Amino acid sequence: MDPVFASRLRLLRKQKQVSQKKAAEDLGVSQALLSHYENGIRECGLDFVVRAADYYGVSTDYLLGHSNDIMEYDPSRILIEDDDPEDQKMSPRTLLRATMVLWEQIPEDSPLKSRALSTMALTVYQVLWQGVRTGAVPASWSGAPDITARQLHFLMLQMVETMEQEPAGKRRGRGEAVPNPVSTLTRYVYDQLNRYLADLL
Numbered sequence: 001m002d003p004v005f006a007s008r009l010r011l012l013r014k015q016k017q018v019s020q021k022k023a024a025e026d027l028g029v030s031q032a033l034l035s036h037y038e039n040g041i042r043e044c045g046l047d048f049v050v051r052a053a054d055y056y057g058v059s060t061d062y063l064l065g066h067s068n069d070i071m072e073y074d075p076s077r078i079l080i081e082d083d084d085p086e087d088q089k090m091s092p093r094t095l096l097r098a099t100m101v102l103w104e105q106i107p108e109d110s111p112l113k114s115r116a117l118s119t120m121a122l123t124v125y126q127v128l129w130q131g132v133r134t135g136a137v138p139a140s141w142s143g144a145p146d147i148t149a150r151q152l153h154f155l156m157l158q159m160v161e162t163m164e165q166e167p168a169g170k171r172r173g174r175g176e177a178v179p180n181p182v183s184t185l186t187r188y189v190y191d192q193l194n195r196y197l198a199d200l201l
Contacts, residue, residue, distance in 0.1 A: 004065030005049075006040035012056040012063075013038070027051055087180035090188040098181035112166050119159045126152055 013023045024034040028051065036042035044052075053060045061067040087094050099120065106113045129152060131137030 003040050005063060006038055008063055008065070009052060010038040012052075012058065016056060023055075027055055087184055090184055094181045094184050098179070098185040101179045101182055112163070115159065115163045115166070119156075119163060122152070122156055122159060126156070 013020065016023070018026070020034055020038070021031050024031040027034065027048070029037075029048065033042065037044050037048070049060055049063060053063050056063070059067060087097065103113075103116075106116065128137060128141060129147065129149075132139050132142045
């Protein structure tokens, strides 16, 4: 049995936060058999692969190790693997994964959660707006063709200022491990800042 399949099957169950017993019951196999699949001891049939992919919300290609893109099937499920080489470069996938990791860190009752959502939505909308303006995206996608660049800039500044008004809290330890997509994101932003500062000199 391919070790990638076994490893991903195990990781997906942990991501879903279900016990092996519950997953086995939902997938229509015994717990012992699921354990064998997750540990690479036994090889499963194609029907099980399809059931497992549906159950965990991923593509069969991802589950079988033919693709590293878990989002081919369901964009709402993003599995974080610290050793994923795809996270070493900035891409839309890495950005989404970093966003999901950060989102999970913010407590549900924090005002930062809704402010962060508003800021992220506006950032994506700005790309959409520019896409419409340049003809890269259909004009019908904008939803509000009368919004101007100045209005978008104003709204972004207002949102950033609102987020900065969030009271400072106790800082968490610097010794915590940094997930790869977050590390790539911070490195990318610092590189962009340095490039723009260098252009000013």
